[in-house]
Amino acid sequence: MAHILLRHRDIPGIEKLDVYQKNGGFQAFEQAVKKMKPTEVTDVVKASGLRGRGGAGFPTGVKWGFMDNNNWPHYVVANADESEPGTFKDREIMEGNPFQFLEGVAIASYAVGANLAYVYLRGEFWQVAAFLDQKIEEMEQAGFLGDKLFGSDYSLRIHTHLGAGAYICGEETALLESIEGKRGQPRLRPPFPPSFGLYGKPTVVNNVETLTNVPLILENGSDWYKSLGTADSAGVKVFSLSGRVKKPGNYELPFGTTFRELIYTHGGGIINDRPVKGIMAAGASSSIIVADEKALDTPMDYASVRTLGGDLGSASVIVLDDTVGIDWVVNKTIHFFKHESCGKCTPCREGNYWMQHLTERIHSGQGDASDVELLDSVARQMQGKCLCALGEFATMAVVTGIERFPTDFGK
Amino acid sequence: MSLAEKYPQEIQKIFAKYPPEQKRSAVMPLLHLAQREEGYVDRHAMQEIAALVDIAETEVASIVGFYTLYHDEPAGKLRFQVCTDLPCALRGAEQFLADLCAKLGIEPGGTTPDGLVTVEPVMCLAACNKAPVFQIQGPDGIEYHENMTVEKTLELVEALKKSSA
Amino acid sequence: MTDVTLTIDNKETTVPAGTLIVNAAKQIGIDIPVFCYHPKMEPVGMCRMCLVEVGRPIIDRNTGQPVLEDGKPKIQFGPKLETACTTPVSEGMVVRGLSEKAKAGQNEIVEFLLTSHPLDCPVCDKGGECPLQNLTMDFGPGKSRFLYDEKFHLEKRVPLGDLIVLDRERCIQCARCIRFQDEIAGEPVIGFYNRGRATDIVTYTDPGFDSVFSGNTTDICPVGALTTADFRFGARAWELKSTASVCGQCPVGCNIVFNTRREAKSDGRIVIKRVMPRQNEQVNEIWLCDKGRFAYHYTESESRLSKPLVKKAGKLEETTWDEAVAIAGGKLQSAGGEVVVLASGRLSNEDLFNLKSLADGLGGKSLLYTHMGGGDLTARFGVGAGTNFGEMGAGTTILVVASDLYNEAPIWHLRVKGAAKRGATVIVANARATKLEAFARYVVRYAYGDEVETINGLTQKDNIGEAITSAENLVVLFGSDGLGLGGSSALAAACAGLVQGRAGKPNNGLIGVWPRANDQGAWEIGFRPASDLTAELKGKTVYVAAADPAGDDPQLAAALKEASFVIAQELFLTETAKLADVVLPAQAYTERDGSFTSGERRAQRFYAAVPAFGETKADFAIIAMLADAANIELADSAEQVFENLGVTVPAFAGLTYEKLAETVEQWPVVGRGDLYYGGTTYENTQGLGAHLVGGAERGETASRPQVQKETALRPGSPYGDFAGQVLRPKEDQWLVVPVSKLYDQGLTVRSSKLLENHIGAATVTLHPEAAKRLGAGAGDMVEVTLDGTTAQAAVALDETVSASVALLPRSMGLPVSGPAVAGLKKV
Numbered sequence A: 001m002a003h004i005l006l007r008h009r010d011i012p013g014i015e016k017l018d019v020y021q022k023n024g025g026f027q028a029f030e031q032a033v034k035k036m037k038p039t040e041v042t043d044v045v046k047a048s049g050l051r052g053r054g055g056a057g058f059p060t061g062v063k064w065g066f067m068d069n070n071n072w073p074h075y076v077v078a079n080a081d082e083s084e085p086g087t088f089k090d091r092e093i094m095e096g097n098p099f100q101f102l103e104g105v106a107i108a109s110y111a112v113g114a115n116l117a118y119v120y121l122r123g124e125f126w127q128v129a130a131f132l133d134q135k136i137e138e139m140e141q142a143g144f145l146g147d148k149l150f151g152s153d154y155s156l157r158i159h160t161h162l163g164a165g166a167y168i169c170g171e172e173t174a175l176l177e178s179i180e181g182k183r184g185q186p187r188l189r190p191p192f193p194p195s196f197g198l199y200g201k202p203t204v205v206n207n208v209e210t211l212t213n214v215p216l217i218l219e220n221g222s223d224w225y226k227s228l229g230t231a232d233s234a235g236v237k238v239f240s241l242s243g244r245v246k247k248p249g250n251y252e253l254p255f256g257t258t259f260r261e262l263i264y265t266h267g268g269g270i271i272n273d274r275p276v277k278g279i280m281a282a283g284a285s286s287s288i289i290v291a292d293e294k295a296l297d298t299p300m301d302y303a304s305v306r307t308l309g310g311d312l313g314s315a316s317v318i319v320l321d322d323t324v325g326i327d328w329v330v331n332k333t334i335h336f337f338k339h340e341s342c343g344k345c346t347p348c349r350e351g352n353y354w355m356q357h358l359t360e361r362i363h364s365g366q367g368d369a370s371d372v373e374l375l376d377s378v379a380r381q382m383q384g385k386c387l388c389a390l391g392e393f394a395t396m397a398v399v400t401g402i403e404r405f406p407t408d409f410g411k
Numbered sequence B: 001m002s003l004a005e006k007y008p009q010e011i012q013k014i015f016a017k018y019p020p021e022q023k024r025s026a027v028m029p030l031l032h033l034a035q036r037e038e039g040y041v042d043r044h045a046m047q048e049i050a051a052l053v054d055i056a057e058t059e060v061a062s063i064v065g066f067y068t069l070y071h072d073e074p075a076g077k078l079r080f081q082v083c084t085d086l087p088c089a090l091r092g093a094e095q096f097l098a099d100l101c102a103k104l105g106i107e108p109g110g111t112t113p114d115g116l117v118t119v120e121p122v123m124c125l126a127a128c129n130k131a132p133v134f135q136i137q138g139p140d141g142i143e144y145h146e147n148m149t150v151e152k153t154l155e156l157v158e159a160l161k162k163s164s165a
Numbered sequence C: 001m002t003d004v005t006l007t008i009d010n011k012e013t014t015v016p017a018g019t020l021i022v023n024a025a026k027q028i029g030i031d032i033p034v035f036c037y038h039p040k041m042e043p044v045g046m047c048r049m050c051l052v053e054v055g056r057p058i059i060d061r062n063t064g065q066p067v068l069e070d071g072k073p074k075i076q077f078g079p080k081l082e083t084a085c086t087t088p089v090s091e092g093m094v095v096r097g098l099s100e101k102a103k104a105g106q107n108e109i110v111e112f113l114l115t116s117h118p119l120d121c122p123v124c125d126k127g128g129e130c131p132l133q134n135l136t137m138d139f140g141p142g143k144s145r146f147l148y149d150e151k152f153h154l155e156k157r158v159p160l161g162d163l164i165v166l167d168r169e170r171c172i173q174c175a176r177c178i179r180f181q182d183e184i185a186g187e188p189v190i191g192f193y194n195r196g197r198a199t200d201i202v203t204y205t206d207p208g209f210d211s212v213f214s215g216n217t218t219d220i221c222p223v224g225a226l227t228t229a230d231f232r233f234g235a236r237a238w239e240l241k242s243t244a245s246v247c248g249q250c251p252v253g254c255n256i257v258f259n260t261r262r263e264a265k266s267d268g269r270i271v272i273k274r275v276m277p278r279q280n281e282q283v284n285e286i287w288l289c290d291k292g293r294f295a296y297h298y299t300e301s302e303s304r305l306s307k308p309l310v311k312k313a314g315k316l317e318e319t320t321w322d323e324a325v326a327i328a329g330g331k332l333q334s335a336g337g338e339v340v341v342l343a344s345g346r347l348s349n350e351d352l353f354n355l356k357s358l359a360d361g362l363g364g365k366s367l368l369y370t371h372m373g374g375g376d377l378t379a380r381f382g383v384g385a386g387t388n389f390g391e392m393g394a395g396t397t398i399l400v401v402a403s404d405l406y407n408e409a410p411i412w413h414l415r416v417k418g419a420a421k422r423g424a425t426v427i428v429a430n431a432r433a434t435k436l437e438a439f440a441r442y443v444v445r446y447a448y449g450d451e452v453e454t455i456n457g458l459t460q461k462d463n464i465g466e467a468i469t470s471a472e473n474l475v476v477l478f479g480s481d482g483l484g485l486g487g488s489s490a491l492a493a494a495c496a497g498l499v500q501g502r503a504g505k506p507n508n509g510l511i512g513v514w515p516r517a518n519d520q521g522a523w524e525i526g527f528r529p530a531s532d533l534t535a536e537l538k539g540k541t542v543y544v545a546a547a548d549p550a551g552d553d554p555q556l557a558a559a560l561k562e563a564s565f566v567i568a569q570e571l572f573l574t575e576t577a578k579l580a581d582v583v584l585p586a587q588a589y590t591e592r593d594g595s596f597t598s599g600e601r602r603a604q605r606f607y608a609a610v611p612a613f614g615e616t617k618a619d620f621a622i623i624a625m626l627a628d629a630a631n632i633e634l635a636d637s638a639e640q641v642f643e644n645l646g647v648t649v650p651a652f653a654g655l656t657y658e659k660l661a662e663t664v665e666q667w668p669v670v671g672r673g674d675l676y677y678g679g680t681t682y683e684n685t686q687g688l689g690a691h692l693v694g695g696a697e698r699g700e701t702a703s704r705p706q707v708q709k710e711t712a713l714r715p716g717s718p719y720g721d722f723a724g725q726v727l728r729p730k731e732d733q734w735l736v737v738p739v740s741k742l743y744d745q746g747l748t749v750r751s752s753k754l755l756e757n758h759i760g761a762a763t764v765t766l767h768p769e770a771a772k773r774l775g776a777g778a779g780d781m782v783e784v785t786l787d788g789t790t791a792q793a794a795v796a797l798d799e800t801v802s803a804s805v806a807l808l809p810r811s812m813g814l815p816v817s818g819p820a821v822a823g824l825k826k827v
């Protein structure tokens, strides 16, 4: 099947404006501005069943519908922070198929009445930002951005904003703080961005991949999109496959593809043909799924992955084989979260610091059973108390690792 | 020389991105600009940026302190930031870092005697399928180097040495 | 706003919708533990200490009515605990703060906090009044599961400035201090550095922590991370006694507490260990400026006068009270109508009333020692009873003229800023930039000398005129920036014109930003400044109390030398005292009872906190002794004097000490057992003071004097202090104008060691271009020649000062009381 998001793999040169246009580029945006009311655009997206690809899987059209129309101006922010260990799909989309992404931003902006949109990129994506800046300029010159677009009254500008090394800025409210020139620390929610977002104004924050779906949904209709994927999870997804597989990479597949197909058919199987031991389906924030036959045959959609005691999240599938100790994995993830905890709330700030001491001790063989118990207890003690989801994420591998791979912890 | 004298156009461009009453938004891009030459932000730059965006210097410093790509102290001219996070570590990144440092004769986090290269481990760079991977943070911004080997990296260091000499 | 009814720990309560759970609980006496929450600041929900179980009625989707169970609404509890500090109440809500689940949550947060905490309570200044300590006892686990050896170690003594010290280990990252500086003080001079567990407080100002409100952060810090250089390792909280008082440093009249103890270190004397704010929501809320907090050390100076002195053979010698009183009293009696009493607003209402009664009894004059006029007008058109900056917001206009509130009355600066944040229209009119401008809606910049014209023209301006004339409430604060007695009197009259019709109403009227704490009281009691003080003193029997004219101005020193007899009543051997024939040692106000009248015309009591120094006596008592010697009977107890004052002076009618000691419940509730809610500020149990009755309220009809600028400057005019000419500096000359700075060399500041660095040297502030003309840059020394005297000062630069103007700070050793023409020369 032809790609929907990773179209550069089928159409060489689609990162060039003329090639993109030749392949139907910007028609969806033009048609929307010329022929559709903003709410009609939102309705199509709602009907398509598109859910956010940033991790939480929230229905995109519904989110757009939440924008507070008594408070203006509105903003759209594309979340290109992509900092979850194991996630590398947004970068490929932006580098390979930039115009489709930017068109998605433009359509979303039109749908919610925003005249200004930002693309927030993690600071490491310096080159990607420069590349996008160039693409944005080309769009301006071609009349796809600027004032009075397509002869209408609608105007739109898109700018990039570079972060500077902080995973927490992927969290949408921390991201907004960061654009405002502040420390990237999450805000209290509620209020949510559609009522109180950038500069205190209603704002839609969507993931890059989410937005990149939009032009084709408008072009081909919501039914077409819904016919792909599963009832619970419409459409296609870019799965970032990494870890102990022979061919790591991004694979765009319909929701509902099994882990087995992803790992063996697309990923070429495990390095040295070892048995697969565990799967982290949502990057470092994941529960660790025991990779038994049943799990391998589970379709990858939001609901099914949940039945395995995991989450699909942003579908960053990290594969662990039998050479990998789960105590080591857990130590790794805790180093990450301790490094990235913003420090705003107590349980995450202190809990990760504490857990790091424990995982370090356990992994280096200096811990004993009571340390494992304490680690488990500290992780559970953090749960349900943190201000944002990062603190919760940090506990996932710990709690499920100890529970599901007890022998790796000397039990 | 002040930033305003050095980069008048860039600064203008930065401010043009944000609503005029939201000057503060420019603080992050201005900090990136300030790091261009020396690779870190000194007190002068912080003061100037504070004045440019109309906030207190302490607030600027507070942002420098929060984000890991801003530095308040000089290091090597080029920072080789090697991802050793979980997915890369599953593909040998930790060994790569250790070997590279050994060859360069420095500890992770250390700088080569000529002051050119600092090698430091960093968290995931979103290139997990292309491990070992590092980025070079230097005067011209940030550049990715993917699917690297120690040999290729050492060649790169040699080439950089020559071009900077 | 609608009210909602909810249940918290089985108690039902009804509060306005939007109230946060933590506050609703507080109002019915339930203390939900908090660290980051503070009732004066926006909730941030960071520390997660206030976790409670929250249940809400299940609503039937079809009917919109609550689903019932056993006749009662069925309540559904969320799976997660919620933060009481960020969650607003809703109808039918059920909050459980004491349930097993909630308590476990709170316990777990305390455990997290303690993992990084050094547990050094035995040597911590906060010990005994520490929210973390208290909450650990009440809610925490008894035992740590964290390995002590793995604790994070950080620097324990990090001076953020010279007044505030940070202990990095103790900080729990609640950001109260940072938020206070940002939200309340408007000076974000401290901030977080790094992130995660490495989060750390830093300042990047020079000097460090550059804010006059810094001390407040130590009150609201819920641990011992921030301490004052003054109190650090000074005493344990539980050894301290507290005495209610009022700050004597400026006309705001902040309510304070003196914490004292008897200590070996001070030779077994009872000494003041620290000054703490005492809540008065109408005056200072729960805040203090650093001057009020740290300058009190002048009262303990070893160089204070301890015994009466008399001049014998041209030399002052120690004597007994009997002899001093006999000599001075006899002299007063014989001088009769030739007596001139000269006193300042540093004295209390009681002192001033006795002095005035004495002068009246002798047929002499009572003069107020000040450079600022207009108190007769504030007495008549002052703000009405019930005035509260805390209630001002949209609909209120606040005009601040010729005053740098940040330096002259810092807490008013803070409160005006707060009103602006709530929507009040703040207009700042001054000849130079001041800090308040950052929060003003309108800024009016005039040239020095154009004050009156500017004010008279304000109502003609479009937006500003509208903001003044159609404001629901209008408060005008005027000061003496760049002005002397004549100029400020004229300005006061112009300002009175703006509020004339509003006088007597709460949140309306005129406020003088006086140089001293009780200037307003002095005016009310009948003291008036002299337009030509030198003339008044020559040849007279002068009784000077709490003023140092000879030290301030060589011309006044000369005049005093020509007086026939001088009695000086003082704390220190000032230049004036050195010239005196009799010197009477007075008690500091920390050693005696009394009251001050604030600029808002609120009479407030202070109480003796420490025993008297040496043989000193209270001013009012000394005056009564002299009066007695002169055969005039005056009361000699503070309470009795105040009663007489209430009978004699109409503005004080009906006021008694009892009345001043009345309190009402204030919101937020602070200072009780739960120090974690409001901080270590004291609850006000000793009195909120009482408002004087204004002239307009008493039906006085006299209108304000019509003062034109020209009259003000005309020779012989009661307002003319420009010696009959409009000041027009010639080439090579400068118009020097006096300005006030917070930390000056005034008697009540300079002997506080802590503040030495803040006082610094005298400066002269010039426009950068003007400084260039002198060939001087910032910090260079210049010589100022003024009325024949010369002095040196360091150049400071300010772009908002006009070209031929030089600003000289008052009380920095340079004799400037009003605008003058002077020569400047680079040294």
Ligand SMILES: Cc1cc2nc3c(=O)[nH]c(=O)nc-3n(C[C@H](O)[C@H](O)[C@H](O)COP(=O)(O)O)c2cc1C
Pocket (backbone or CB within 6 Å): A051, A052, A053, A054, A055, A056, A057, A058, A060, A079, A080, A081, A082, A083, A084, A167, A168, A169, A170, A171, A172, A173, A205, A206, A207, A208, A210, A211, A388, A389, A390
């Ligand atoms: C700690 C944390 C990190 C996150 N990082 C990202 C990210 O890198 N990219 C992203 O799109 N969403 C990220 N999210 C999710 C965003 O908060 C937000 O839900 C998302 O951008 C919404 O877009 P969507 O509806 O299109 O998924 C993160 C959330 C959390 C709590």
Ligand code: SF4
Pocket (backbone or CB within 6 Å): A168, A186, A340, A341, A342, A343, A344, A345, A346, A348, A349, A386, A387, A388, A389, A390, A391, A392
């Ligand atoms: S959970 Fe962690 S990242 Fe989120 S607010 Fe708390 S400290 Fe910050």
Ligand code: FES
Pocket (backbone or CB within 6 Å): C033, C034, C035, C036, C037, C044, C045, C046, C047, C048, C049, C050, C051, C083, C084, C085, C086
């Ligand atoms: S989170 Fe409620 S008091 Fe800190």
